[in-house]
Amino acid sequence: MSLLCMKDICKSFNGIPVLKQVQLTIEKGEVHALLGENGAGKSTLMNILAGVFPADSGEVEFNEKKIRKMTIQQSEKLGIAFVHQELNLFNDLKVYENIFLMKEYKKKTGILDKKRMIRETQQLFTELGVEIEPEEKVENLKTSQKQLLEISRALFFQAKLLILDEPTTSLNNDEVEHLFQIICRLKEKGTAFIFISHKMPEIFRIADRYTVLRNGEFIKSGKLSEITQEEVTGLMVGEKFSHQEVYQKRELGENVLELNGLSGHGFSNVNLTVKKGSIVGLTGLQGSGSSELLQGLFGAVTVTGGTLKVSGKECRIHSIQGAMKAGIAMLASNRKENSVIPDMSILENMYLSEQVLSARQPLISAGRERERYEKYKKLLSIKAADSKDPITSLSGGNQQKVFLARWLNTEAGILLLDNPTQGIDVGAKAEIYKLILKLADAGKTILINTLEIPELAKVADCCAVFYEGTIIKMLQHEEIDEKTVMLYSTNAAQKGES
Structure with a gap:
């Protein structure tokens, strides 16, 4: 008997279709893998359900009842719980307080019944085999314990x-087990799960059936016992390699x-050699270690082991300024949080990094910086009216060019x-690709994580694929x-392949 049946679900944002007549059926007591690439529509569908x-x-x-209007309250009342990848816990509250938040037990006098809540929290943890102290502050828990x-709170x-969204991302092997x-155990009692993950071995181990979404459309459902990992991957990706080639050897x-x-934090035992003028792609699932490696090379996170050589000399980078002095620059992800200084002009945003290196010089030469800006404006085709305008007056693509100029x-x-x-339109993306190739032609060495x-197929000479913090495979350009x-x-591929 079906527990959940979603039929012909459609959703658009600002007139752009995100879900197009999507189907999803979940049986009682099953683990159902909801699969698809980033942007396939999984999160939107789950947010509708929640x-x-x-x-x-x-x-x-x-449960055989049609739901006319699903709200968060209605979803909770029905017994649907969404455990997000970004955990929704209050760090400054205790464990038991998080479990009973907005559902606290009270005595007849109206006072909170703390002893009962602590006792029942401990009983729950004992039943589930979870080793967490009910009175511990959440901020002191490991990420795996928070997960x-x-x-536990949902149960x-x-x-x-x-609904478990990437539940094993922050867990080690023992914690996953x-x-x-x-x-x-919960399956045997009739609880159903929607399991969202990109880790194929885990999916095939824990899930009974699957549904694949691609570009907001339902592609296929079935039993995982009747399909291979390679076939599932093919369903997720589809045949969409019709892009115009940009790459030049x-x-x-x-x-x-x-x-x-x-x-370092998030990556381990990484071995990689990069030649001058090359473009090396880094990729993997979110949290696989590729972004963290770049942060380690730039001094934003601590390197705890191994060696790093820059131009043949061993280099120990303990800070961002140390990386900059070693000739390393980084265009960080999430432009709004990590790059934009909204209260500064375009010019000031551009010369910011160079002034950190020239900190001993007490004065900034506005004339010299304007000359440099004009040089990079022409080189990078930055579309801006006046360098005195605020950085926020530019489009995302032009902002990104200014930040690239900042590091050049x-x-x-x-x-x-x-x-x-990230977050820029198709036309601006094409310009960024050409700029990357132009910079490599000029002798810059580039590591690009995406x-x-x-x-990567448009620009990279080779690609390092990360899995659980380390490079699992190096691919040459023609293999990407x-x-x-x-x-x-x-x-999903055998580690022994070469």
Whole structure:
């Protein structure tokens, strides 16, 4: 008997279709893998189910009852719980307080019954095999414990359907094993799960059936026992390699960057050699270690082991300024949070990094900086009326060019680009690709991290695919395609392949 049936679900934002007649059926007591690339529509569909926003059209039936208007309150009442990848816990509250938030037990006098809430929290943890102290502050818990706390909170109020969004991202192997044991026990009691993950081995181990979405459309559902990991990957990716080729092969120089067993927060035992003038792509699932490696090279996170050589000399980078002095620059991901200084002009945003390196010079030469700005404005085709205008007056693509100019202004030889085309339109992306190739032609060495594989196929000489913090496969330019990268980034391919 079906627990959940979603039929012909449609949703648009600002006139742009995000879901187009999507179907999803969940049986009682099953783990159902909801699969698709980033932007496939998984989160939108789950937010409709959780009542975060309504569908434009379609039907939702839960426990054989049609739901006319799904709200967050209605979803909770039905027994649907959404455990997000970004955990929704209050760090300054205790564990038991998070579990009973807005549902506190009270005595007849109206005073909170803390002893009862602590006692029942402990009983819940004992049943689930979760080792967390009910009176511990959440801020003191490990990420893995927070993940289990979220799941425990949902289960305490008899959730019939749990949506788990990338639940194993922050867990080690033992913790994943523990989580799967909990899921299996609850399955036997009739609890159903929607399991959202990109890790193929885990999906095939824990899930019973699957549904694949692509570009907001339903592609296929079925039993995982009747399909291979490679076939699932093909369904997720589809045949969409009709992009215009931009890549040009170039003569590369000597080794300028050598990583030997480099380890730090989020990455471990990374070995990589990069030649002058090359463009090396880094990719993998969110949190796989590729972005964290760039942050380590730039001194934004601590390197805890291994060696790093820049131009043949061993280099120990302990700070961002140290990386800058070593000739390393980084265009950070999330432009709004990490790059834009909204109260400064275009010119001031551009010369900011160079002035950090020239901090001993007490005065800034406005005339010299304007000359440099005009040089990079022409080189990068920055579309801006006046350098005195605020940086926020520019489009996303032109802002990104200004930040690229910011780092070129430091004369860095190694450029680390973390999701450089994030949030900019197609036309601006094409310009960024050409700029990357132009900079490589001029002798700059570039490491570019992105989840968009067609992007790497346009510019990269080779690609390092990350899985769980380390490089699992190096691909040459002609080997870079979405299906191959997905196979390795989800560990669906055999590690022994070469």
